[in-house]
Amino acid sequence: MADDEYLRVFFRKLARRDLLSNEERDALRAAAGAGLVYEAKSDLVTEGDRPVISILLLDGFASRYRLLEDGSRQITAIHVPGDFVDLHGFVLKEMDHSVGALSHCQAVAFAHTDLQLITETFPHLTRLLWLMTMIDAGIQREWMVAMGRRSAAEQMARLVCELYVRLDVAGLIQANAFDLPLTQVELADALGISAVHVNRVMQELRAEGLFTWEGSRVTILHWDRLAQRAGFDDAYLHLEREPR
Amino acid sequence: MADDEYLRVFFRKLARRDLLSNEERDALRAAAGAGLVYEAKSDLVTEGDRPVISILLLDGFASRYRLLEDGSRQITAIHVPGDFVDLHGFVLKEMDHSVGALSHCQAVAFAHTDLQLITETFPHLTRLLWLMTMIDAGIQREWMVAMGRRSAAEQMARLVCELYVRLDVAGLIQANAFDLPLTQVELADALGISAVHVNRVMQELRAEGLFTWEGSRVTILHWDRLAQRAGFDDAYLHLEREPR
DNA sequence: CGTAGACTTGACGGCACTCAAACAAGGTGG
DNA sequence: CCACCTTGTTTGAGTGCCGTCAAGTCTACG
Numbered sequence: 001m002a003d004d005e006y007l008r009v010f011f012r013k014l015a016r017r018d019l020l021s022n023e024e025r026d027a028l029r030a031a032a033g034a035g036l037v038y039e040a041k042s043d044l045v046t047e048g049d050r051p052v053i054s055i056l057l058l059d060g061f062a063s064r065y066r067l068l069e070d071g072s073r074q075i076t077a078i079h080v081p082g083d084f085v086d087l088h089g090f091v092l093k094e095m096d097h098s099v100g101a102l103s104h105c106q107a108v109a110f111a112h113t114d115l116q117l118i119t120e121t122f123p124h125l126t127r128l129l130w131l132m133t134m135i136d137a138g139i140q141r142e143w144m145v146a147m148g149r150r151s152a153a154e155q156m157a158r159l160v161c162e163l164y165v166r167l168d169v170a171g172l173i174q175a176n177a178f179d180l181p182l183t184q185v186e187l188a189d190a191l192g193i194s195a196v197h198v199n200r201v202m203q204e205l206r207a208e209g210l211f212t213w214e215g216s217r218v219t220i221l222h223w224d225r226l227a228q229r230a231g232f233d234d235a236y237l238h239l240e241r242e243p244r
Numbered sequence: 245m246a247d248d249e250y251l252r253v254f255f256r257k258l259a260r261r262d263l264l265s266n267e268e269r270d271a272l273r274a275a276a277g278a279g280l281v282y283e284a285k286s287d288l289v290t291e292g293d294r295p296v297i298s299i300l301l302l303d304g305f306a307s308r309y310r311l312l313e314d315g316s317r318q319i320t321a322i323h324v325p326g327d328f329v330d331l332h333g334f335v336l337k338e339m340d341h342s343v344g345a346l347s348h349c350q351a352v353a354f355a356h357t358d359l360q361l362i363t364e365t366f367p368h369l370t371r372l373l374w375l376m377t378m379i380d381a382g383i384q385r386e387w388m389v390a391m392g393r394r395s396a397a398e399q400m401a402r403l404v405c406e407l408y409v410r411l412d413v414a415g416l417i418q419a420n421a422f423d424l425p426l427t428q429v430e431l432a433d434a435l436g437i438s439a440v441h442v443n444r445v446m447q448e449l450r451a452e453g454l455f456t457w458e459g460s461r462v463t464i465l466h467w468d469r470l471a472q473r474a475g476f477d478d479a480y481l482h483l484e485r486e487p488r
Numbered sequence: 489c490g491t492a493g494a495c496t497t498g499a500c501g502g503c504a505c506t507c508a509a510a511c512a513a514g515g516t517g518g
Numbered sequence: 519c520c521a522c523c524t525t526g527t528t529t530g531a532g533t534g535c536c537g538t539c540a541a542g543t544c545t546a547c548g
Binding site for chain 2: 064066068069072073074076088091092093094096097116119120123126127130131133134135136137138140141143144145147148149150189191192193231235236238240242244
């Protein structure tokens with residue numbers, strides 16, 4: 001039906017990596033359950049939960065995070081539309097971290113029983129779902145490399161590059177610009193630095209004129225120079241379409 | 245055969261998380277291919293490779309790492325016996341990072357064609373393999389949290405705790421002690437700090453008397469206090485045995 | 489027009505970095 | 519059997535990135 005196309009952004013993401021058959025699309029449509037809406041700052045899933053559904057983000061931004069005893073927070077992933085934000089729960093069973101909405105979010109639920117059915121009926125589709133979680137893991141590795149071995153400025157520029165490419169896959173880039181509803185405090189928690197330092201580094205990057213970030217609108221001015229500044233290479237996003 | 249039991253440590257790791265049927269064990273035995281041996285400092289897989297096998301580590305230690313343009317290195321994971329060090333390659337196809345031997349290593353190869361057969365024949369076993377990669381991803385998240393929000397001392401203590409538990413699953417703890425063939429330079433690359441600082445922090449922890457680290461032998465003296473010092477909680481290792 | 493949230497700025501301190509050299513221990517060859 | 523080399527660990531000095539604390543500005547909103 002016309003309505004089915006709310007999965008478009010997800011199909012687009014999968015099809016970017018491999019052929020997605022009509023049967024597989026149908027299986028996903030059949031497994032898609034209730035629509036979900038979350039307001040900014042609310043949790044989609046909370047550490048310790050044992051979810052019976054997995055959530056596919058359709059619109060808005062979400063973060064994967066953990067809170068420490070001293071109240072500090074580390075964001076370990078930022079999710080964009082088309083991301084399956086907690087396929088983890090399907091195999092892990094118990095959540096070892098939380099997923100929160102960075103903005104108003106729309107999502108769709110996939111019951112674990114239906115996902116299990118997919119794993120028992122559609123091996124290739126299962127591998128693609130597995131692939132999605134492995135690409136997420138690759139993104140995490142890249143964040144780690146940046147946290148451990150790059151300067152705060154490079155790290156921040158790198159994040160902008162990454163989100164640009166991922167949002168492009170989701171079809172959310174218009175004229176080299178995209179929405180990114182992240183406060184400097186949230187950015188700090190994602191980069192593993194302090195909010196004050198985020199502010200200073202942001203000014204430094206602004207002065208370099210590679211991109212602008214006004215309100216929640218990011219505009220890339222010089223992609224090549226930005227990517228170079230950030231030491232960014234999109235290989236880890238595995239954008240090649242090939243048999244998996 | 246008697247020889248089959250070289251997969252024991254892997255079976256042990258899987259069975260710790262869910263029931264592993266005899267059919268599944270047989271399927272894994274059938275898929276296990278050539279034995280592999282690597283000397284310390286050699287690569288099991290190199291960034292950019294398109295492997296046609298995946299490697300299960302049977303003995304020794306390996307690291308997952310990326311090299312940057314300026315020659316610096318970030319280790320993103322440390323693998324112990326029983327870890328499938330590059331199941332990644334099976335779904336990602338092209339490696340976006342390298343895996344190197346930290347010590348002399350023995351491993352066994354699983355052809356991707358055989359793994360593909362498993363995904364098409366053993367859905368439950370497939371979910372378990374997927375689970376192994378998701379636990380690795382959870383470990384990565386925990387490393388990120390430590391890198392971003394903990395002090396170098398906590399981070400180092402945390403790594404010792406994690407390896408203690410993971411090696412225990414592999415059956416490699418004797419009398420609260422285990423081998424850990426990591427130089428301070430390698431430790432530095434894993435923690436995202438400098439080698440000089442590793443040395444100083446190590447002395448600090450030594451003075452606290454929570455564990456000893458002599459040569460490549462680590463001995464835990466006070467587990468509870470060490471875990472507390474490190475802010476360590478093993479929930480993210482998902483050690484509960486339950487239907488997946 | 490007052491308040492809340494986000495951003496910005498300044499002062500100051502410390503954790504961690506770099507550079508450089510010394511020390512320890514195992515391995516090798518003459 | 520002992521210089522000598524290599525690899526790893528340790529130490530010192532000097533520096534700087536980045537953290538904390540604290541206050542001030544700006545904007546949106548009721």
